[in-house]
Amino acid sequence: MQLTSVRFGAELPAWVTAELDTVDPLLPDAESRMRLVHRLARRNHVEGTGGPFAAAVTDAATGEIISVGVNVVLASGLSSMHAEVVALCLAQAATGSWDLGGAGRPPVELTVNWRPCAMCYGATLWSGVGVLTVAGEGDEIEQLTGFDEGPMRDDWREQLEARGVRVRLDVLRAEAVDTFREYGERADVTVYNGGGRGRSPRSHADREGQ
Amino acid sequence: MQLTSVRFGAELPAWVTAELDTVDPLLPDAESRMRLVHRLARRNHVEGTGGPFAAAVTDAATGEIISVGVNVVLASGLSSMHAEVVALCLAQAATGSWDLGGAGRPPVELTVNWRPCAMCYGATLWSGVGVLTVAGEGDEIEQLTGFDEGPMRDDWREQLEARGVRVRLDVLRAEAVDTFREYGERADVTVYNGGGRGRSPRSHADREGQ
Numbered sequence: 001m002q003l004t005s006v007r008f009g010a011e012l013p014a015w016v017t018a019e020l021d022t023v024d025p026l027l028p029d030a031e032s033r034m035r036l037v038h039r040l041a042r043r044n045h046v047e048g049t050g051g052p053f054a055a056a057v058t059d060a061a062t063g064e065i066i067s068v069g070v071n072v073v074l075a076s077g078l079s080s081m082h083a084e085v086v087a088l089c090l091a092q093a094a095t096g097s098w099d100l101g102g103a104g105r106p107p108v109e110l111t112v113n114w115r116p117c118a119m120c121y122g123a124t125l126w127s128g129v130g131v132l133t134v135a136g137e138g139d140e141i142e143q144l145t146g147f148d149e150g151p152m153r154d155d156w157r158e159q160l161e162a163r164g165v166r167v168r169l170d171v172l173r174a175e176a177v178d179t180f181r182e183y184g185e186r187a188d189v190t191v192y193n194g195g196g197r198g199r200s201p202r203s204h205a206d207r208e209g210q
Numbered sequence: 211m212q213l214t215s216v217r218f219g220a221e222l223p224a225w226v227t228a229e230l231d232t233v234d235p236l237l238p239d240a241e242s243r244m245r246l247v248h249r250l251a252r253r254n255h256v257e258g259t260g261g262p263f264a265a266a267v268t269d270a271a272t273g274e275i276i277s278v279g280v281n282v283v284l285a286s287g288l289s290s291m292h293a294e295v296v297a298l299c300l301a302q303a304a305t306g307s308w309d310l311g312g313a314g315r316p317p318v319e320l321t322v323n324w325r326p327c328a329m330c331y332g333a334t335l336w337s338g339v340g341v342l343t344v345a346g347e348g349d350e351i352e353q354l355t356g357f358d359e360g361p362m363r364d365d366w367r368e369q370l371e372a373r374g375v376r377v378r379l380d381v382l383r384a385e386a387v388d389t390f391r392e393y394g395e396r397a398d399v400t401v402y403n404g405g406g407r408g409r410s411p412r413s414h415a416d417r418e419g420q
Contacts, residue, residue: 001231001233001234001235003222003227003230003275003277004303005300006221006226006227006300008220008300009218009219009220011217011218012216012217021211021212067215078299078302078303079333088289090217091215092287092288093214096287098283098284100289118331118332118335119332119335120332121328121332122330122332123290123329125328126329128289150335153363159361
């Protein structure tokens with residue numbers, strides 16, 4: 001038989017490049033990295049290019065930006081294209097290696113505006129990042145946006161630490177919640193939903209993912 | 211600042227297209243679907259294009275092949291490109307929708323030669339597939355190949371079923387184990403490893419993923 005598809009890909013929305021033009025290529029601390037992620041997450045839903053989720057991959061020490069990602073599930077037509085997967089793939093494309101923790105490389109940090117969903121949790125583990133910094137964890141995200149994080153382990157953080165990924169929690173948490181609330185209050189959002197039955201974000205969270 | 215990378219992608223190795231030339235486009239039952247997945251998984255490590263892992267997305271009822279995937283982490287340079295992610299992305303590219311369970315679509319089945327790793331577990335959940343068929347679960351895969359599945363929940367199957375994904379276990383299990391053993395006994399395999407320290411597959415499984 002002949003396969004219909006043998007290749008696929010995804011790209012950042014054009015507005016991301018414009019947004020980055022005004023950003024310092026060195027983000028010295030966790031707060032400055034998270035501030036960029038919050039800007040991208042908010043603009044992603046305002047621009048209509050995806051859900052209110054963004055990520056950045058930086059040198060953990062210097063804060064040099066290696067890549068950024070936003071959720072492009074709708075734009076790419078691919079359900080795996082969450083912000084973390086996009087940022088990690090772009091960082092690996094930029095460095096030319098599937099292993100961001102490779103020998104001789106400085107430790108790399110993934111900054112995300114909430115705890116990764118079940119898929120992105122595993123994607124983070126396989127990427128080679130040395131630090132995961134999140135604005136927060138908890139069910140505010142599901143209550144405010146309707147997005148499901150999927151079945152996570154209660155010891156998700158210990159499991160990452162045991163595999164050499166340092167986890168930093170609660171960096172600019174309130175700003176993350178503000179963006180989720182703003183998104184949740186919108187009546188006009190296109191909700192991507194693994195069930196595909198045009199459900200509203202708040203009433204049907206199953207199989208969506210952040 | 212200017213981003214180094216704004217797009218990324220992956221494709222199937224050329225040999226997969228050749229392999230599919232001899233395959234019936236309709237695979238009527240779970241065994242025939244798994245037989246194809248086993249062929250692709252074995253050839254993927256023999257060809258040196260990746261680990262011994264493959265997946266297929268079919269119409270759950272008719273068995274019409276929608277896409278196939280093999281692990282292309284090494285070939286793509288992207289740590290997320292496990293067989294399931296590749297097969298699901300290609301199925302979504304082929305159908306033009308991020309939701310394989312969308313309204314008016316027949317239920318879709320993902321067939322894999324072992325229980326998905328922590329990342330692919332979430333990717334399966336968000337894809338909209340209605341059925342997940344695996345050759346087996348259990349730690350043979352880690353013992354024989356050295357690949358880590360990542361932290362999974364003991365109730366992984368119930369969590370999928372609760373979200374509308376039917377799980378079918380132990381289809382041609384012995385053949386899967388044979389391929390893992392064959393791979394594990396090779397002295398010449400290139401092992402992709404999130405630690406990137408050129409470790410052997412058996413001695414260091416951390417952060418690899420299937």
